[in-house]
Amino acid sequence: MTVSQARFLLDRSVGGRLLIARLREGGWDARTLAEEYGDERAQRMPDEEWIAEGTRSGYVLLAKDHRVATRPLEARAIYVHDARVVTFARGELTALEMGDLCMRHERAIHRLAQVQPPFVMALSETGLRRKRLNVV
Numbered sequence: 001m002t003v004s005q006a007r008f009l010l011d012r013s014v015g016g017r018l019l020i021a022r023l024r025e026g027g028w029d030a031r032t033l034a035e036e037y038g039d040e041r042a043q044r045m046p047d048e049e050w051i052a053e054g055t056r057s058g059y060v061l062l063a064k065d066h067r068v069a070t071r072p073l074e075a076r077a078i079y080v081h082d083a084r085v086v087t088f089a090r091g092e093l094t095a096l097e098m099g100d101l102c103m104r105h106e107r108a109i110h111r112l113a114q115v116q117p118p119f120v121m122a123l124s125e126t127g128l129r130r131k132r133l134n135v136v
Contacts, residue, residue, distance in 0.1 A: 006113035009033065009059035011050065012042055014088075014098060022099030026106065030062075048077040055083040060113055063087045064098075069120035069131035079135045082117040087131070089124035101125070 008030040010020060016032065023030040033042035033050055036057075042050075051074065054061050066087040068074040078085055086109055088098055101123055102109060108128050112121060120131040 006110045007031075007059050008062050009036060009050075009054040009057070011047075011061065011063040013064040014062055014095070016095070018095035019099050019102075022096070023102060026103050028102075028106075031059075047071075047074045051077040051083050051085070052081045055081040055117075060084045060086060060109075062102075064093075065091060066120065066122040066131055070134045072134060075120075075134040078118045078120060079133055083119075084112055084115065084117045085120040086112065086128070087120060087122050089122040089129070 006029070008023065008028060010030060010032050012033050020030055020032055033045065036042070036054070037045065037050075047068065051061060051068075061083055063085060064087065066089055068078065068085060068087060077083065088101070093101070105123060105127055109123070112119075112128075118133065120133060121128040122131050
């Protein structure tokens with residue numbers, strides 16, 4: 001699989017310009033919420049809305065907080081819309097650390113575009129781990 005086959009949409013919590021620049025330098029097809037929906041709308045979008053719209057547009061979603069899998073509204077949106085979500089297992093990472101981690105596990109992350117949704121995968125130093133979705 002080539003890097004360009006997967007498209008990524010970054011949540012506003014993942015470091016903005018630094019992370020997006022790092023991913024693009026690596027050849028990733030990645031956009032921020034502000035680029036996709038305009039800055040004003042991106043700031044107001046509830047998680048359930050950007051999850052639904054980003055998924056409909058064919059993106060793998062990149063978010064900072066792995067707890068989206070356990071919060072009922074976000075987990076339901078991921079489930080209902082068949083979202084593919086990659087999060088970071090550690091919330092205190094800087095944008096540069098997140099970028100380095102993405103590049104180290106680039107191949108596995110890009111393969112997720114071919115994995116049957118819905119899912120949330122937490123990314124750590126050791127790789128990707130599936131999170132259980134909290135849906136009833």
